[in-house]
Amino acid sequence: DIQMTQSPSSLSASVGDRVTITCRASQGIRNYLAWFQQKPGKAPKSLIYAASSLQSGVPSKFSGSGSGAEFTLTISNLQPEDFATYYCQQYNTYPLTFGGGTKVEIK
Amino acid sequence: QVQLVESGGGVVQPGRSLRLSCATSGFTFRSYGMHWVRQAPGKGLEWVAVIWHDGSNTYYIDSVKGRFTISRDDSKNTVYLQMNTLRADDTAVYYCTRGNPPHSHNDFWGQGTLVTVSS
Numbered sequence: 001d002i003q004m005t006q007s008p009s010s011l012s013a014s015v016g017d018r019v020t021i022t023c024r025a026s027q028g029i030r031n032y033l034a035w036f037q038q039k040p041g042k043a044p045k046s047l048i049y050a051a052s053s054l055q056s057g058v059p060s061k062f063s064g065s066g067s068g069a070e071f072t073l074t075i076s077n078l079q080p081e082d083f084a085t086y087y088c089q090q091y092n093t094y095p096l097t098f099g100g101g102t103k104v105e106i107k
Numbered sequence: 108q109v110q111l112v113e114s115g116g117g118v119v120q121p122g123r124s125l126r127l128s129c130a131t132s133g134f135t136f137r138s139y140g141m142h143w144v145r146q147a148p149g150k151g152l153e154w155v156a157v158i159w160h161d162g163s164n165t166y167y168i169d170s171v172k173g174r175f176t177i178s179r180d181d182s183k184n185t186v187y188l189q190m191n192t193l194r195a196d197d198t199a200v201y202y203c204t205r206g207n208p209p210h211s212h213n214d215f216w217g218q219g220t221l222v223t224v225s226s
Contacts (some may be wrong), residue, residue, distance in 0.1 A: 095168045
């Protein structure tokens with residue numbers, strides 16, 4: 001199985017900050033990488049697919065990059081509604097696998 | 108709009124069975140693959156199973172192989188997860204999600220249904 005390693009596991013940031021989350025795959029996954037946002041008690045929400053494509057309706061403050069085995073999610077101008085847990089997922093190979101999550105908290 | 112609504116969760120004893128349903132609307136169901144993803148309390152996301160749009164292929168995570176079966180009924184726009192021989196570590200919120208295999212992401216998710224396996 002492909003292991004997905006996210007870092008950091010948590011971070012504290014202030015409103016207006018720009019944050020970057022990294023996701024590394026244990027082997028190459030081309031660009032079959034998605035990012036999700038999850039708020040407490042809610043279902044995950046798709047943000048980014050194909051490593052850098054923005055899901056319809058998602059604001060452009062979210063951006064993704066990378067290919068192969070290393071990927072990043074960047075959130076610009078952090079707002080109160082962005083404080084949540086973020087997960088990466090590879091969909092290159094079954095079983096599909098998720099990273100462990102990054103909790104973004106208010107500083 | 109796309110809607111996915113799970114049902115069938117509850118409290119069940121170890122070794123017993125449960126069937127989850129996910130009723131969908133707002134898209135052409137027969138054109139899409141469907142997945143189940145679960146999340147144990149306080150833990151991360153774990154992909155569980157997928158069924159191709161035409162039912163020709165299914166895949167499962169190792170820990171549920173031989174115990175869980177994913178199926179679909181295109182006449183009812185519904186996907187199912189039959190869970191047998193349940194164990195305590197199957198306790199989780201189970202989400203139904205749309206995604207067209209082999210290489211399409213999970214773009215829409217249901218609200219989830221909680222399965223608790225406990226004596």
